[in-house]
Amino acid sequence: MFRAIVLTKSDDEKIPQARLQTLEDSALPVTEGPDVLVKVDYSTLNYKDGLAMTGRSPVVRKYPMVPGIDFAGKVLESADPLFKPGDEVILNGWGVGESHWGGLAEKARVKADWLIHKPQGITSRQAMAIGTAGYTAMLCIQALERHGLSPNQGEVLVTGAAGGVGSVAVAVLANKGFKVVASTGRLSEESYLKNLGAQSVIDRAEL
Numbered sequence: 780m781f782r783a784i785v786l787t788k789s790d791d792e793k794i795p796q797a798r799l800q801t802l803e804d805s806a807l808p809v810t811e812g813p814d815v816l817v818k819v820d821y822s823t824l825n826y827k828d829g830l831a832m833t834g835r836s837p838v839v840r841k842y843p844m845v846p847g848i849d850f851a852g853k854v855l856e857s858a859d860p861l862f863k864p865g866d867e868v869i870l871n872g873w874g875v876g877e878s879h880w881g882g883l884a885e886k887a888r889v890k891a892d893w894l895i896h897k898p899q900g901i902t903s904r905q906a907m908a909i910g911t912a913g914y915t916a917m918l919c920i921q922a923l924e925r926h927g928l929s930p931n932q933g934e935v936l937v938t939g940a941a942g943g944v945g946s947v948a949v950a951v952l953a954n955k956g957f958k959v960v961a962s963t964g965r966l967s968e969e970s971y972l973k974n975l976g977a978q979s980v981i982d983r984a985e986l
């Protein structure tokens with residue numbers, strides 16, 4: 780048995796209903812290929828989860844759906860030799876929480892290919908505090924570095940700086956020694972952005 784936030788919507792309803800339900804493990808949808816049953820320890824409330832739960836954008840492909848586009852937890856059962864019970868794992872994306880039941884639940888059954896082992900030196904809680912938004916910010920910075928960006932080339936502008944992706948981008952870039960200019964539509968967040976490491980904060984309207 781496990782508890783999950785379950786979204787349901789009939790054809791004549793515009794907004795999904797979200798309910799906390801207790802379900803049998805057998806209710807978890809199976810995947811193609813070897814799958815892994817995970818005890819979810821942490822998940823994130825991503826912007827996409829907000830869209831799924833409010834129905835403001837059609838991110839959910841079928842109902843009933845358990846939202847939660849990411850999670851960190853421990854393997855309970857595995858049909859893939861790469862994972863064994865007790866392994867700590869992380870999942871980001873792969874349509875989980877959109878077309879396959881996601882992380883806002885105590886258990887999830889997902890394709891083994893979608894999981895990675897949790898790196899040493901980070902807790903499950905920290906991984907989900909970073910979340911998919913933070914993970915995305917890091918992927919963006921890695922891509923910029925692959926294209927040759929380095930701190931000695933001058934300032935780096937982060938747009939949408941007070942948002943989920945932007946705020947982690949500000950923190951990671953500052954930590955790596957970049958001079959970050961944070962652009963925001965919410966100048967009330969100036970001290971937050973400076974605390975994250977921004978050297979200066981500009982009004983989005985100036986761009």
Ligand SMILES: NC(=O)c1ccc[n+]([C@@H]2O[C@H](COP(=O)([O-])OP(=O)(O)OC[C@H]3O[C@@H](n4cnc5c(N)ncnc54)[C@H](OP(=O)(O)O)[C@@H]3O)[C@@H](O)[C@H]2O)c1
Binds near residue numbers: 911913944964983
């Ligand atoms: N979150 C994820 O996991 C993820 C993954 C992949 C891709 N993305 C993409 O990354 C982008 C940011 O996502 P997010 O999760 O960080 O969203 P978010 O938390 O809502 O942040 C978006 C930020 O964009 C700025 N913004 C809002 N309206 C704007 C406008 N009209 N013109 C210019 N800037 C505006 C705001 O920044 P200020 O508050 O500073 O004004 C807002 O906080 C989105 O395009 C999203 O689709 C997100």
